[in-house]
Amino acid sequence: MSTLNNEKQKDPVEDAINALKNILNTIADILSKMNLDELVQLYSKKIDAEILKTVKETGxxxxxxxxxxxxxxxxxxxxxxxxxxxxxxxxxxxxxxVTPREMKCLKEAAVQELFEKKKIAYDIDAPKEEKPKVQGTIQ
Incomplete structure (x- = not known):
């Protein structure tokens, strides 16, 4: 494999990784006490947008x-x-x-569930691409 191909492949991967880090860091600033489902919902739309962007930019x-x-x-x-x-x-x-977060962001029940299960994984399905809304005027 040529070096050029490796460099081309490295950039989109690096860009996508940095975008995921940005998602984790931006949302961290607005975290309030929440349960695990609320936490997942908070990240879901941003992850979907990032997947669609990566697919579009890289093929x-x-x-x-x-x-x-x-x-x-x-x-x-x-x-x-x-x-x-x-x-x-x-x-x-x-x-x-991967990014660390403080337990104080979670509701007590979520902390307890996480303590008992140690690790909770949620599948990330392929996002549905939103169809652009057609705007026009009736004349």
Missing amino acids: WVYRGGQFTVTYVTKETFSLEIALYYQNKEGEWIQVKS
Whole structure:
């Protein structure tokens, strides 16, 4: 494999990873106490938008992914987004980002559930591309 191909492939992967980190970091600023389902809903639309953007910019096919919430310590949990694509050559590409969060962002019931289960994974299905709304005037 030539170096040029590796560099071309590295940039979209790096860009996608950075975008996932941005999703995790931006939403962290607006977190309030929530349960795990609310947490997943908060990230869902941004992850879908990122998948659609990556597919459009790279030509890769989205194959699946997981959003995982993991108990780390009594003060900390981690959020992980792992997305899987295939390029035109059929090679698999993983785009992944992990970030720590403070337990104080979660409701007590969510902290307890996470403590008991240690790790909770949610599948990330392929997003439905929103059809642009047609706007026009009637004359």
